[in-house]
Structures are given as C-alpha cells and as structure tokens.
Amino acid sequence: RYILVEPKLIPSGADLNEYKTSGNYAVATSAVVPSIINKPVKLTEAFNLRVFPVLLHNYYTGQQISAYDGTATYYRYYDSGSNQWSAWTLLYPASVPTADAVANNDLLPTSYNQPM
Numbered sequence: 001r002y003i004l005v006e007p008k009l010i011p012s013g014a015d016l017n018e019y020k021t022s023g024n025y026a027v028a029t030s031a032v033v034p035s036i037i038n039k040p041v042k043l044t045e046a047f048n049l050r051v052f053p054v055l056l057h058n059y060y061t062g063q064q065i066s067a068y069d070g071t072a073t074y075y076r077y078y079d080s081g082s083n084q085w086s087a088w089t090l091l092y093p094a095s096v097p098t099a100d101a102v103a104n105n106d107l108l109p110t111s112y113n114q115p116m
Contacts, residue, residue: 007048010036016049017085020061020078025049040065040074040088064091 007026010019015037019025027033030046039047045067054060054077061078065088073092078085 010049013037016063017078019049019051019063020058022052022061023050025051038085040072040090043067043072043074045069045071 005024007024010016010025010027010032012032012035014035017038026048027036027046030044033039033044033046043065047068048066050062050064050066052062052064054062059080061080063076063078065072065074067073071093072090074088075091076086076088
C-alpha cells in the first residue's frame with residue numbers, strides 16, 4: 001500500500017535513478033535542480049518526486065515528478081527485469097495539436113484513424 005507522507009529531501013547532486021523505494025521525495029529549492037542527475041532535461045523548478053510500484057512485486061517502479069510551481073508533470077518507470085529506466089514523458093502540460101495534425105486527422109495513432 002502506498003501512502004503519501006512528508007517528503008524526504010533529495011540532496012544536491014543526487015541521481016534520480018537511485019530512487020526506487022516507494023515514497024515521497026522533494027527538491028525544495030530551484031537552486032538545487034541543475035545538480036540533480038537523470039531528471040527531465042527541461043525541469044528547472046523545485047519539485048516533488050513520488051516513487052511507487054506500478055505492478056505487483058515491484059517488477060516495475062514508477063516515478064512521477066511535479067514541479068512546485070505547477071508548470072509541469074513528468075512520468076517514467078523502471079523495469080527491474082532489464083535494469084533500465086524509460087525516458088521521461090511529459091504528462092502536463094499536454095502538447096497542443098498543430099493545425100496540420102488537426103487538418104490531416106493525425107491526432108490518434110494510425111490504428112484509430114481507420115474508417116469505420
């Protein structure tokens with residue numbers, strides 16, 4: 001069971017790849033953010049990191065970062081079978097579709113764009 005608690009502070013120079021234990025962590029000041037290793041490249045603000053099991057038995061472990069100023073939320077997961085982290089995915093703000101994507105009906109994966 002996963003319960004949010006008072007965050008543990010992430011120190012300057014920490015590597016987010018080492019955060020695989022479920023919990024709530026934080027970088028409290030934006031001045032520390034540039035020193036954090038394996039964070040999303042565009043993240044520049046202080047943030048909260050939540051680490052949680054994605055499936056039973058901790059085979060996959062998820063990390064979600066939320067910038068304190070509300071400008072961005074990112075997600076990635078760790079696959080213990082391959083000992084690999086996925087790339088960070090920006091969850092918020094979602095990218096705005098371009099005019100070309102709307103005009104070409106390219107908003108969904110190809111399999112969804114098939115005529116009915």
